[in-house]
Amino acid sequence: MRRAWVVAAFAALVILLAVGLTLDPREVPSPLIGKPAPAFDLPLLHAPDKTFSQKDMLGKVWILNVWASWCPPCLVEHPVVTDLAKTVSVIGLNYKDAREDALPWLKRNGDPYQFSVQDSAGRIGIDYGVYGVPETYVIDRRGVIRYKHIGPLTPEVARDKLEPLLKELNRAG
Numbered sequence: 001m002r003r004a005w006v007v008a009a010f011a012a013l014v015i016l017l018a019v020g021l022t023l024d025p026r027e028v029p030s031p032l033i034g035k036p037a038p039a040f041d042l043p044l045l046h047a048p049d050k051t052f053s054q055k056d057m058l059g060k061v062w063i064l065n066v067w068a069s070w071c072p073p074c075l076v077e078h079p080v081v082t083d084l085a086k087t088v089s090v091i092g093l094n095y096k097d098a099r100e101d102a103l104p105w106l107k108r109n110g111d112p113y114q115f116s117v118q119d120s121a122g123r124i125g126i127d128y129g130v131y132g133v134p135e136t137y138v139i140d141r142r143g144v145i146r147y148k149h150i151g152p153l154t155p156e157v158a159r160d161k162l163e164p165l166l167k168e169l170n171r172a173g
Contacts, residue, residue: 030129030148037064037139038127042117045094045102052091052117054143061169062089063162064137065113065153066125068097069105071133077152078109084158085112088166092116095125095133138162140169 032038041053054064065081067074084090092113094102099118106116119125128137131150138147147165149157 030145032129032145033148035145036143037137037145038124040117040119040124040127042093042119042124045092045099045106045116045118048099048118052115054139057089057091057139058143059141060089061141061166062091062139064091064093064128064139066093066095066128066130066133066135066137067116068095068133069101070097073152074134075109077134077154078112080153080155080158082110082112083155084153084162085114089114093124093128094118094120095130096120096122136162138165138169140172 037054039054041051044050044052063084067081081090090113092115094116097118097120099120102116102118106113122130128135129148134152136149136153137145140146146169147161149161153162
């Protein structure tokens with residue numbers, strides 16, 4: 001009887017591990033999908049005396065890209081963000097970074113963002129459920145989060161997930 005219980009427990013563990021191995025760690029379900037983007041009012045990275053709020057984008061489909069100068073994967077995804085910025089407004093959320101580090105990083109690597117806001121304390125990142133950088137959010141015209149991607153964007157993610165969603169949201173008017 002005890003041996004049967006051990007075999008059953010082992011089989012259950014093997015099944016759980018097998019299912020877990022098929023999951024994509026970048027596809028962590030976000031409780032924010034389908035909900036309004038958390039409110040913020042942050043200073044612009046290039047002009048800290050001016051601020052930006054997510055409300056400023058109401059009526060537009062846009063991307064919020066969380067990045068930092070200290071983040072190697074942010075540099076990896078940078079060409080993809082640059083390509084996306086040619087067709088959609090991409091706002092950067094500079095996360096837990098110093099302005100004096102972020103500005104030279106953008107100058108050196110190119111600045112694809114319509115503009116970046118500075119979340120040096122990481123408070124807004126907490127509201128958005130940021131696990132780490134980079135992360136990317138697609139936000140619709142009503143200010144609702146429609147998609148979240150954890151980790152660096154790849155050309156495949158842009159082509160297969162972001163671009164079709166952006167087309168759909170822009171058609172929905």
